[in-house]
Amino acid sequence: MTETVRDERDSQVGRAIVEDDAELESYYDDLAGLETGALWTVANDIEPWEPTPSSAPTIWRNKELRPQVMRSLDLVSPEKAGRRVVYLRNPKRKDVSACCGWLFSGIQVMRPGEKTSAHKHAASALRFIMEGAGGYTVVDGHKITFGARDFVITPNGTWHDHGVLENGEVSMWQDGLDIPLTNALEANFYEVHPDLYQKPNYAENDSPGTYGAPGLLPAKETWDKPYSPLMKYTWEETYEGLQAYGKVSDGSPYDGLIMRYSNPHTGGHVMQTMGAHMQMLRGGEATKAHRHTGNVIYHVAKGSGHSVIGGVRFDWTEKDIFCVPAWMWHEHANASDSEDACLFSFNDFPVMEKLGYYREEAFEENGGHQEVTGAG
Numbered sequence: 588m589t590e591t592v593r594d595e596r597d598s599q600v601g602r603a604i605v606e607d608d609a610e611l612e613s614y615y616d617d618l619a620g621l622e623t624g625a626l627w628t629v630a631n632d633i634e635p636w637e638p639t640p641s642s643a644p645t646i647w648r649n650k651e652l653r654p655q656v657m658r659s660l661d662l663v664s665p666e667k668a669g670r671r672v673v674y675l676r677n678p679k680r681k682d683v684s685a686c687c688g689w690l691f692s693g694i695q696v697m698r699p700g701e702k703t704s705a706h707k708h709a710a711s712a713l714r715f716i717m718e719g720a721g722g723y724t725v726v727d728g729h730k731i732t733f734g735a736r737d738f739v740i741t742p743n744g745t746w747h748d749h750g751v752l753e754n755g756e757v758s759m760w761q762d763g764l765d766i767p768l769t770n771a772l773e774a775n776f777y778e779v780h781p782d783l784y785q786k787p788n789y790a791e792n793d794s795p796g797t798y799g800a801p802g803l804l805p806a807k808e809t810w811d812k813p814y815s816p817l818m819k820y821t822w823e824e825t826y827e828g829l830q831a832y833g834k835v836s837d838g839s840p841y842d843g844l845i846m847r848y849s850n851p852h853t854g855g856h857v858m859q860t861m862g863a864h865m866q867m868l869r870g871g872e873a874t875k876a877h878r879h880t881g882n883v884i885y886h887v888a889k890g891s892g893h894s895v896i897g898g899v900r901f902d903w904t905e906k907d908i909f910c911v912p913a914w915m916w917h918e919h920a921n922a923s924d925s926e927d928a929c930l931f932s933f934n935d936f937p938v939m940e941k942l943g944y945y946r947e948e949a950f951e952e953n954g955g956h957q958e959v960t961g962a963g
C-alpha cells in the first residue's frame with residue numbers, strides 16, 4: 588500500500604471515506620493554523636491494515652564486504668574511531684542508520700594488541716564472531732575470551748570494551764545493537780569510562796565458567812540483573828546442542844532445527860530488547876514460508892543455501908548477512924543434500940512480546956512456498 592495506490596478496503600464504511608470539498612479544504616487550513624488536523628485525512632495512512640515494513644530485504648555478502656572491512660585497518664585507529672566498524676545500512680533505513688527495522692548492525696575489526704576504550708550505552712549489544720584468535724571483551728569487569736562463531740552479549744547499561752591479545756590474530760565480528768530503537772524511543776544515553784579501560788574484577792571467563800554448564804546454576808544463586816549472567820555461548824556447545832536436538836525432533840516446518848539462546852537464570856531471552864537464535868537446516872532441507880512481526884538479521888554460520896524473502900531469492904554462503912523485515916514472507920533452503928547449514932540470527936522479539944505485538948502467520952498457498960519473482 589502506498590500513498591498513490593489506494594487499498595480497495597479503504598473505500599468501506601469503517602475507514603475514513605470523507606470526500607473533500609472547498610469548505611473542508613478551508614477548514615483543514617484553519618486547523619493547521621492551530622497545529623491540529625482532521626484525523627480522517629490521515630487515519631488510513633497511520634493505521635495500516637497490517638504492518639508495512641520500512642526496510643528492504645537485503646544481503647551483505649562477505650566476499651564483497653570483507654576486503655572493505657580489512658581496508659579500515661589501515662585507515663583509522665580504534666582510538667580515533669571509538670569502534671572500527673563498517674555498519675550495514677539498509678537502503679530504505681539510511682535516515683536512522685539501521686540494518687533492518689530498528690536494529691543496527693556492523694562488522695568490527697581489530698588487530699592483535701589493539702583495544703577499544705570502555706563505554707556504556709542504553710542500547711543493548713551482541714556480537715557474533717566471524718574470524719580471528721585472541722579476541723576478548725570485558726563486560727562490567729567480567730573478561731570473556733571468544734573465538735569464531737561464538738555468540739557474546741553486552742547488555743544495556745554495562746561497561747564494555749574489546750580487544751585482541753598481542754599474540755592473537757586479526758579478529759572480526761558482527762555487532763548487533765538496538766540503537767535505532769533506543770533512539771526512536773528517545774531513551775539513549777552514552778558514557779565513556781572514567782579510566783578509559785576497565786580492569787577485570789573477576790577470574791577470566793568467570794561468566795561461562797559459572798553459568799555455562801547445561802541445566803546447572805550455582806546452588807546459592809545471587810544474580811539479580813534483568814539479563815543473562817551467561818555472556819558467551821560457544822559455537823561447539825551450540826552446534827552439539829542442535830545435533831542432539833535433531834536426533835529427537837523434526838524441528839519447525841518454518842525454521843528447521845531452531846534453538847533460542849537463553850538466560851539460564853530465567854529461560855527467557857538473553858537481553859531485555861534483543862533475542863538470538865541458532866538454527867540448522869539439515870541436508871536437503873527446505874522450509875515452508877511464514878511471516879511474523881519483529882525484524883530479524885541473519886548471519887550464515889555454516890554452509891550455503893538460499894532464502895526467499897518477499898518473493899525475492901537471496902543465495903547465501905558462510906559469513907554472509909541478510910535481513911528479513913517485519914511481516915515479510917520468508918523461507919530458507921539448504922543448498923547441500925548431505926551437509927547441514929546453520930544460520931545465526933538476532934531479533935527484536937523481546938520487545939514485540941513484551942508490548943503484546945508478536946504475531947505469526949503461515950503461508951498456506953502453493954504448498955507453503957512463495958512464487959519467486961526476482962533475485963537479490
Ligand SMILES: [Fe+2]
Binds near residue numbers: 706707708747
Ligand atoms: Fe558499545
Ligand SMILES: [Fe+2]
Binds near residue numbers: 877879
Ligand atoms: Fe521466521
